[in-house]
Amino acid sequence: MDIQEWEQRHTDAFYNVKEALPYLEGMFVAYNSNIDAIKHLTDKELSRLIGFFKETEIQERVETYPREIKDPLDFMARLLISMREGKAAEIPAHTSDIHEWLKEHMGFDYARMGGQAGIISNLLAYLELKKVVAYIPWLSEEQAEYFVASDNLLHPKVEGETVTLKRPQEAFKPGIESKVNWIFEYSKDLEVTCNGIKFKVPRDNRLIISSRPKWLRLDMDREVYEHLDSLLPIDGAILSGYQMIKEQYEDGSTYKDYVANSVKVIEKLKSLNPELRIHVELTSIQNRLIRKAILTEIVAKHVHSLGLDTVEVANALNVLGHEELSYSVIKKEENGIMSLYQGAVQLLKDLSLERVHVHSLGFYICILAKGHPLTLKEHRDSLLFSSTLAAAKALNGKIENLAEAEAGLEVPVSNKGLEDLENFKLYCIGRKLCTPEESEYGYLYGPDHDAVLIPSKVVDKPKATVGIGDAISAGAFTAMLAKMKQKRAGK
Numbered sequence: 445m446d447i448q449e450w451e452q453r454h455t456d457a458f459y460n461v462k463e464a465l466p467y468l469e470g471m472f473v474a475y476n477s478n479i480d481a482i483k484h485l486t487d488k489e490l491s492r493l494i495g496f497f498k499e500t501e502i503q504e505r506v507e508t509y510p511r512e513i514k515d516p517l518d519f520m521a522r523l524l525i526s527m528r529e530g531k532a533a534e535i536p537a538h539t540s541d542i543h544e545w546l547k548e549h550m551g552f553d554y555a556r557m558g559g560q561a562g563i564i565s566n567l568l569a570y571l572e573l574k575k576v577v578a579y580i581p582w583l584s585e586e587q588a589e590y591f592v593a594s595d596n597l598l599h600p601k602v603e604g605e606t607v608t609l610k611r612p613q614e615a616f617k618p619g620i621e622s623k624v625n626w627i628f629e630y631s632k633d634l635e636v637t638c639n640g641i642k643f644k645v646p647r648d649n650r651l652i653i654s655s656r657p658k659w660l661r662l663d664m665d666r667e668v669y670e671h672l673d674s675l676l677p678i679d680g681a682i683l684s685g686y687q688m689i690k691e692q693y694e695d696g697s698t699y700k701d702y703v704a705n706s707v708k709v710i711e712k713l714k715s716l717n718p719e720l721r722i723h724v725e726l727t728s729i730q731n732r733l734i735r736k737a738i739l740t741e742i743v744a745k746h747v748h749s750l751g752l753d754t755v756e757v758a759n760a761l762n763v764l765g766h767e768e769l770s771y772s773v774i775k776k777e778e779n780g781i782m783s784l785y786q787g788a789v790q791l792l793k794d795l796s797l798e799r800v801h802v803h804s805l806g807f808y809i810c811i812l813a814k815g816h817p818l819t820l821k822e823h824r825d826s827l828l829f830s831s832t833l834a835a836a837k838a839l840n841g842k843i844e845n846l847a848e849a850e851a852g853l854e855v856p857v858s859n860k861g862l863e864d865l866e867n868f869k870l871y872c873i874g875r876k877l878c879t880p881e882e883s884e885y886g887y888l889y890g891p892d893h894d895a896v897l898i899p900s901k902v903v904d905k906p907k908a909t910v911g912i913g914d915a916i917s918a919g920a921f922t923a924m925l926a927k928m929k930q931k932r933a934g935k
């Protein structure tokens with residue numbers, strides 16, 4: 445495959461999608477946002493942190509592999525595990541104790557918008573969409589300040605029985621606490637010594653402590669639900685944050701209540717606009733019961749599109765009973781891309797979806813149900829557009845307008861990604877899944893599904909990595925909807 449060709453395709457796709465974006469009337473984005481407190485750990489700071497504990501106790505705690513942060517030692521243990529593997533991790537904390545401890549003992553470098561829905565709302569507003577309606581059930585005054593202050597980003601404000609759309613800064617709920625997540629970033633080659641064990645961090649990554657206060661509920665205010673029509677017109681909804689759902693709550697409610705309510709919201713949205721498309725963005729969900737419930741009860745049959753990364757593909761397959769496939773996705777061996785493709789196809793089928801978009805470092809795969817109104821070229825443009833967004837975000841750490849998004853075009857297409865696709869091509873042609881010509885275009889016309897595979901642009905030394913996955917999924921889904929609207933308008 446010719447890398448130059450893929451560069452040109454990226455450029456053409458960017459301008460194509462940019463032209464289509466004004467056809468969108470509005471996007472709805474819910475539910476999760478938080479404030480991210482970011483700390484980049486230097487070797488000195490890491491040693492200082494380790495110094496707060498007895499090293500033998502850290503080692504003992506590492507061995508218990510804590511799944512939530514109950515005390516500072518849990519945090520220290522999970523930080524070392526994450527560093528040793530160079531693997532991102534997100535671990536919940538249910539009280540604010542660790543927040544207080546970290547503020548006192550470490551402090552942060554800076555704070556910014558966090559949470560998928562928060563990040564996506566801001567991105568879409570910056571992409572100059574006519575209207576983005578965000579909905580965050582726990583929008584505090586402080587949290588509202590992290591939303592873009594512009595007239596195309598609105599949030600429902602409940603006053604008595606009326607619901608109006610206002611800027612988030614005028615729509616917050618007074619007197620509620622803010623949800624603050626801590627993000628500890630660390631760099632490749634950082635040397636770690638603890639209790640006589642020495643290692644070098646294999647790659648840049650991060651550990652997130654996500655705050656899950658007891659009052660947090662993934663739900664919609666009754667008034668907003670009853671007046672959902674006040675959000676219209678909207679063409680699509682991007683829903684995320686379902687990982688916040690807990691099995692049981694102290695007030696006796698259970699995950700079943702919140703799953704049922706979420707489905708009601710989805711169904712009501714669809715009834716208000718039968719053309720509306722719903723995308724769910726998945727992230728890692730530790731609890732298998734919740735993971736399965738989200739997939740089989742919220743996503744399956746109710747939503748159209750699912751976005752996820754490779755680890756989440758493996759996790760999803762695992763709870764859906766495809767252990768072997770899940771294992772081969774996670775192993776990421778030479779033929780990892782084949783397993784990933786098969787896994788994504790399986791998700792499309794098991795969950796009765798219209799579209800599954802998997803992003804990996806260097807390439808994206810999008811599986812499509814037959815009968816989609818767009819051509820594979822139009823889907824490919826949507827993916828390429830999102831690759832440019834990802835590149836812009838990695839390059840500059842932010843995208844605050846379309847010109848900044850366009851800067852992503854300067855980033856080269858990943859050689860490694862292209863190589864992975866070459867491997868896939870051989871597999872495909874060998875099994876007669878596609879012709880050599882189709883694979884040059886990145887297309888696959890299957891018997892019961894179609895697929896688009898693109899190599900993506902990858903920044904060598906990214907300025908930031910958090911939220912890139914969200915930008916990819918939201919960017920591609922929004923681009924796809926814009927192309928659909930443009931097509932419907934006969935343009």
Ligand code: ADP
Binds near residue numbers: 803
């Ligand atoms: P997050 O939730 O932080 O967005 P994900 O794992 O969901 O993390 O998504 C990360 C995605 O971002 C990867 O799949 C990859 O496609 C993209 N990405 C990561 N690093 C870079 C980079 N340096 N340049 C371009 N894209 C990147």
